Amino acid sequence: MMNKLRPALACALASCCLASPASAYEFENGVPLTLGMQQGAPYVHGVHIKLQGHEVDIAIALRNDTKQPQHAGFYAATPLFEYLGEGEEYADKTFPELKVLQDGKPLPVSRYPRAYFLGQDITGILRKAGIDPVPPNQADWKKLEKLPTLQNIRISDWQAKLTYGWSGRIAAGASAQVNVRYSALPKFSLETIDHERFTQLAQQHCGDPAKLRALLRSMAPGETQVLAEVFDFPLPFVKLQDTRVTLDKPLKQWMGTRQVAALACGFEGPQAMPTDGMIRSVNYSISVLVVSLLSSAPEEGSQKP
Structure with a gap:
């Protein structure tokens, strides 16, 4: 499935720095x-x-x-x-x-x-x-x-x-x-970190937008855009069931993006990826927001002190 995303998203990621910083580009619904x-x-x-x-x-x-x-x-x-x-x-x-x-x-x-x-x-x-x-x-x-x-x-x-x-x-x-x-x-889109749309995405997944922005800026100072993906899991057989969620980084970087943070309502694990934790009393569905840095962001440990 991953190769089906390459053509359009590759062009979008390559040109993201030319896009208006005040708008987000929605690519596809999940x-x-x-x-x-x-x-x-x-x-x-x-x-x-x-x-x-x-x-x-x-x-x-x-x-x-x-x-x-x-x-x-x-x-x-x-x-x-x-x-x-x-x-x-x-x-x-x-x-x-x-x-x-x-x-x-x-x-x-x-x-x-x-x-x-x-x-x-x-x-x-x-x-x-x-x-x-x-x-x-x-x-x-x-x-x-x-x-x-x-x-x-x-x-x-x-x-x-x-x-x-x-x-x-x-x-x-x-x-x-x-x-x-x-x-x-998943639903995916390029998002501007300071845009209201990014704030809404974080809030829809019960996150603190300010803390999420602070985490992203600590990892990649100066970056203005990220890739946001929303993974929805409809689970009608899960009724008030405690559910464990583990989010690991992919074995290979995809299109130069790097998954760095995740949010989900009720999730007890840390925000930074990889992460693992419980969601208590899940009822019918779970939605997870995963945020990735773009290829323009410096690699981990490459920032100069």
Whole structure:
């Protein structure tokens, strides 16, 4: 997924110093992946979200207290999306690299694509016409022209949604750990440190804008812009559950940026990255703001005393 971000963002990062210091440039909205659980006898007694760069690993600790083996079922779902063109950063919103493991062993994952037009499920119509429900990069115009009309409008530019499902067996009176791994598609933008928009981003994640600015300036005096990324984790099975969050720096710097700070409401860990801590009583979702210095910023330890 990372290589899909390179063309537009590379140009933006290269020209960021020429942009107006009073404005922020929004590049793309994020595509959150909802992770849910089919509630049954097995129950969740621990959740740990690990984020390294854009790589996500959600570890879910499960327990089966019954006297019979039980299956724990999960699903992952994208929001509705459409294909907007080759210039779109997140052209592939299907999370094809999604992997699931239980106690270290891979679980088979089923894939369910659906298509919608004017609120109606048109998956069957598209399949009958020999068209993939997921909007294609290159359309077969001959097939598209033969599609029927709905509400007096010919089907085109439809929306799609991908849902994945899996389950794992847990022995009687036993515990298990399920790990869900994928590459995140966060909302990202170039932000001016002193702009009101940056203040709002920090406040939306329960941070102190003044402290965040002070941290950034202590690391890179004179820098005026940063890359801001918002990672959303919709977790409808997490209900008032204490959740551990670990944020590690990526193994390799991406496009010269350097992740240096993170904020999340209720997060008990330090602001500077890498960081680790608890968020108490998480209810349904977590949103994490990660701030990165640009390539123009000096490397750690390179500042002259």
